[in-house]
Amino acid sequence: MNRTRLSAVALAAMIALTTACSESEEPATSGADDGEALTVGFSVYDMQFEFFQEMERGTREAAEEKGWEFVLHDQRSDENEMVTGAQALLDQNIDVLIISPVNPEALGPIVNKAQEMGIPVVVDDIGGGGTPYDAIVISDNEDGGVQAAEYMAAQIEANGVTSRKVVSITCEPSAFYAARRNEGFRTAIEAAGYEVVTELSGNSRAEDAYDIMNDALARDPDVAGVFACNDPMAVAAGNAIIDAGMDPVNDIVTVGLNGDPEALTAIESGGLSATVAQDPAGMGALTVDLAEQLANGETPDFDNEAEREVYQEVTLVTSENLADFTN
Incomplete structure (x- = not known):
């Protein structure tokens, strides 16, 4: 092999090696839009009440359907537990926080910490306490x-x-x-x-x-x-x-x-x-959909944009359709 031929082969090898290194070092994107499984933390008002049991079920099942990890925290109707437990969730490398607060007025430290960490906060029912949460789901x-x-x-x-x-x-x-x-x-x-x-x-x-x-x-x-x-x-x-x-x-x-x-x-x-x-289960599922949008950097379609409210439908129950709710 002559010197010219050897130089050409070496140059090609160097280009291939450089290209391969460049491709392997490209930073991976994160978030729900690239199919990566997220971790959602849900801090619930009190799991002893059927309403919040149904809310938890809807939240968990919706997260699991997306292949996400689900971490539950029970506030047990206690404001101190709400604050410390929700902040502990934030420290567990969750990607989004969903919270049904026992006292909305005590949400400030939780939402502030989440914002500092770049973690979206979706409130489910009760209220947002005037904090800069990202979205809130309430019944219509x-x-x-x-x-x-x-x-x-x-x-x-x-x-x-x-x-x-x-x-x-x-x-x-x-x-x-x-x-x-x-x-x-x-x-x-x-x-x-x-x-x-x-x-x-x-x-x-x-x-x-x-x-x-x-x-x-x-x-x-x-x-x-x-x-x-x-x-x-x-x-x-x-x-x-x-x-x-x-x-x-x-x-x-x-x-x-x-x-x-x-x-x-x-x-x-x-x-x-x-x-x-x-429909507390439906409310829970809706918070997960909103969490996905927020994790993707999208702006949800709010029913009340000024307060970042999204409404869950309610249904009249009479003797005529009672069986649909008791079976």
Whole structure:
């Protein structure tokens, strides 16, 4: 082999080696968009409650379907546990934090630390405490109130009741998102020609709602309907109606919101006209979809862009579709 031929071969080998090294040293991209499995940390309000059990299930199953790792932290209804446990999740090399906070006002240190680490934060229900979270998933509470009002108006007509007086029992004043339920109800029921003659806070407690309904009936015995912000209060209002010698389905249309087991049982036994069911499992799955978008650097399609809110649909439950929720 002559010198010219040898130089050409050596040059080709050097180019090939340089190209191979360049290709092998190219930095790998990270994130959900390249198929890499992410790790999602979920800090849940309290796993002793069925609502949050369903939320956890929806979150976990959605993460597992994507091939992601799932790490759970249970706050056990304790603010200190929420703060320390969620921060511990951030230290476990998670890629996104999903949190259903027992106290939204204490989210500040958690969200600040996540931002410093470049970890997106998706809040599920309860509230964001005014922090710069990346997205929050809540039930479409206003629409739930509207559905309750539309059903109530139709049922009052069907029952042949001529009264246009109704009662609205709200949750505790601090329940910012839940307040939208009664706001939606009032707007829709008044548009249908009804008057809200009593609107008081039951503080989300059954015993308070029972007393409110008793007093409302004493003032206006011809009340035609009552909407309560949650199911325990609705069932209690129904009990007050029964104790007054009336029917909470045919005499006074009684509607709650949540889709709790006690409400479903009450509908089946005739102690409640209807409830509007939330979908905690669906909310959990939705937070995972949002987490994926945020991990990819995408901006979610918000229902309320100013507050970065995404709404989960709610569903009216009556005796007609009760089996869909009890089977």
